Amino acid sequence: MKTDDLIDLLSSDLEPEKPAGAKPWALAVGLGLLGAVVLMMVTLGPRPDLIPALPLMLAKMAISALLAAAALPLVMRLARPGRPLGLGAMIGAGLLVLGAVAAVIALTDLYFRVQTGAPIPKCLVFVPLYALPAAGLLTWIVRNMAPTRLMLAGAAIGAAAGGLGAVAYSVYCPIDRLHPVLAWYVLSIAICAGVGALVGPRALRW
Amino acid sequence: MDEARLRALMLKGLAGDGAAHRMFLAEASSALRGYFRNRLRDAPDDAEDLVQETIIALHTRRGTYDSSYPVTAWFYAIARHRLIDHIRRRKRRGQSVPIEDAEDAALVQPVQEASDARRDVAALLDRLPEKQRTAIRLIKLEQKSVKEAAVITGWSESDLKVSTHRGLKSLAKLFRDEAPA
Numbered sequence: 001m002k003t004d005d006l007i008d009l010l011s012s013d014l015e016p017e018k019p020a021g022a023k024p025w026a027l028a029v030g031l032g033l034l035g036a037v038v039l040m041m042v043t044l045g046p047r048p049d050l051i052p053a054l055p056l057m058l059a060k061m062a063i064s065a066l067l068a069a070a071a072l073p074l075v076m077r078l079a080r081p082g083r084p085l086g087l088g089a090m091i092g093a094g095l096l097v098l099g100a101v102a103a104v105i106a107l108t109d110l111y112f113r114v115q116t117g118a119p120i121p122k123c124l125v126f127v128p129l130y131a132l133p134a135a136g137l138l139t140w141i142v143r144n145m146a147p148t149r150l151m152l153a154g155a156a157i158g159a160a161a162g163g164l165g166a167v168a169y170s171v172y173c174p175i176d177r178l179h180p181v182l183a184w185y186v187l188s189i190a191i192c193a194g195v196g197a198l199v200g201p202r203a204l205r206w
Numbered sequence: 207m208d209e210a211r212l213r214a215l216m217l218k219g220l221a222g223d224g225a226a227h228r229m230f231l232a233e234a235s236s237a238l239r240g241y242f243r244n245r246l247r248d249a250p251d252d253a254e255d256l257v258q259e260t261i262i263a264l265h266t267r268r269g270t271y272d273s274s275y276p277v278t279a280w281f282y283a284i285a286r287h288r289l290i291d292h293i294r295r296r297k298r299r300g301q302s303v304p305i306e307d308a309e310d311a312a313l314v315q316p317v318q319e320a321s322d323a324r325r326d327v328a329a330l331l332d333r334l335p336e337k338q339r340t341a342i343r344l345i346k347l348e349q350k351s352v353k354e355a356a357v358i359t360g361w362s363e364s365d366l367k368v369s370t371h372r373g374l375k376s377l378a379k380l381f382r383d384e385a386p387a
Contacts, residue, residue: 001258001323001326001327001328002320002322002323003235003254003257003258003261003320003323004232004320006258006261006262006327007228007231007232007235007261008228009327009342009346009347010227010231010261010262010265010346010374011219011224011225011227011228011231011265012224012345012346012347012349013224013345013346013349013351013352014219014222014223014224014227015222015367016220016221016222017220017221017222017268017269019269020269079270080270080271080272080280081270081280081283081284081287082279082280082282082283082284082286083272083275083279145267145269145270146263146267146270146284146287148283148284148286148287205291206267
């Protein structure tokens, strides 16, 4: 078919384009979080002393939600072609530095735990697991838009989904000192972002 | 490349003005032809394929244009993405890859004379699922209104619109994945 004919084909009977707005993103976050909570309930379940530990749990959820909320605008930007990241680039770089610091803290904490026989945090495995529903939904939305930086988009999706996974994980998390929790959570979310960066170029191809 | 004029055409097209959208795609295709021929100097036959592939992408993903940014930046970002995808596909098939010696996109002259594409959209249309193929044939090729097409097929109007939309997306995918003749 000649290019001119193709253009005729595409432009005939044109409907106005209805912008999708925030609704798909809100649905992805809501359903993704729901999926994370369901996964948590059927795997680790809530910690038995949940009621007395409620303020601590809420603090962990707030931290996780904040991290997800920082990553989500990046996902939305990276879903469209070529726009400069601007403030988003700084947020991304900040999250990277945070991840590195968290890794160091978490590793020193791990060392002491191994030495003293304290339990090894399960969040490294379960936060990525709980992140899967949100990651799947966000990937589907982004792939149906027009991402042009697939590794970055994948990393941002991983970070946002990881934050949501951590919110759900907080219902189980038995560790009561906030400072190692912060390090381990950030590290778990960073792992989700790393996996997202690796998988992005394949999963987001359009 | 007149950003202001293209932007106006794009925005009118988004509002449903078919003639404006057609003009936008026609001007974009001239610009893209120059761009791709410049970057694929050793494979000029592939340039027209990429023009068509990118035009389809510009149409099916037109909802991703954000009017607070230049429209030329938007479509060159998509064009570049399709070019990189094309180069990766060639590498995977063990074919030659163009040398990285290209002019800045803004400096390349548009080319209006189209060559023949190697992939044939008409043939690809035949490979669509029946519902999508019929919807596109009636509404896009035979220029029937959605109402008329609904009467002819017995399907609902929304069903037809969804099938047309899905059909164009399937077409984009077939175009991307099919090895040229």
